[in-house]
Amino acid sequence: MKKTGTFLATALVLALMITPAFAGSCGGGGKAHTHAEQAKAKYDKNKMDIVETAISAESFSTLVAAVKAAGLVETLKGEGPFTVFAPTDEAFAALGEETIASLLEDKEKLTAILTYHVAPMKLPAKQVLQAKGIETVNGQTASISKVDGKPMIDKANIIKTDIMASNGVIHVIDRVILPSDDSEMGTRDKHSKDSYSKKN
Numbered sequence: 001m002k003k004t005g006t007f008l009a010t011a012l013v014l015a016l017m018i019t020p021a022f023a024g025s026c027g028g029g030g031k032a033h034t035h036a037e038q039a040k041a042k043y044d045k046n047k048m049d050i051v052e053t054a055i056s057a058e059s060f061s062t063l064v065a066a067v068k069a070a071g072l073v074e075t076l077k078g079e080g081p082f083t084v085f086a087p088t089d090e091a092f093a094a095l096g097e098e099t100i101a102s103l104l105e106d107k108e109k110l111t112a113i114l115t116y117h118v119a120p121m122k123l124p125a126k127q128v129l130q131a132k133g134i135e136t137v138n139g140q141t142a143s144i145s146k147v148d149g150k151p152m153i154d155k156a157n158i159i160k161t162d163i164m165a166s167n168g169v170i171h172v173i174d175r176v177i178l179p180s181d182d183s184e185m186g187t188r189d190k191h192s193k194d195s196y197s198k199k200n
Contacts, residue, residue, distance in 0.1 A: 040042035050076045050084055053165040059172075062092035062100065069104045070111045083134070085142070085153055087176045095176055110137055116179040122168050125151075125161035136197035140179045153177060 018022040051073055054060040060199035063086055067073055076082060092100060103110045116138040128134065129151055133141040142153050164168040 003037070047166050049167045050080070050165045050170065052077075053163060053170060054084075054086060055161070059088050060086055062089045063087060065112060066092075066104065066110060070107055070114050072111065072114060076118070078167065080167035083119040083121060083123040083128075084168065085156070085158070085173050085177065086170050086172045087156070087173050091156070091173065091175050112179055112181065113176070116140060116142065116177060120132055124169060125158075125171065127160075128158070128171065138179050142177060142193045
């Protein structure tokens, strides 16, 4: 019995000595733990919907406020999929405080503008750049082009792409784009053969 106790004690000491060495030979337990945390964080992020993703980015506070004012939160938290061309806070600021305040009080007009930033399908950047237009939830088609090699939707630069959410994707733009009724862009062809629509 004494020999058995001594053997177990020795085995425990050896195990405690071997464990750190083994972890070191595998690249370090700390690194493995860090990678696991990063992978989990990425997984958790991809579980967030369009609205939650926009909120977590902290650069779309005006957009989120507008979505709430228009009553579109539940829609954009739905199954989708959606593609959202999301103007930054700076893009909204360029409209001026009075214009923003006016839009937040005019639900119909605000909804028309916001839905012009949304396509009722998931379109990664590669597909967006292959199109000449994107049919939006608004019903009008936003034009896609390249100017000096930079991708644009209407007159806005697409400055960041493929922010994935559980129910779609967000592309960041530096300007609020306006449907023809709210701009001087003129009437657009709603169904260009080179445009992406829900039928594609």
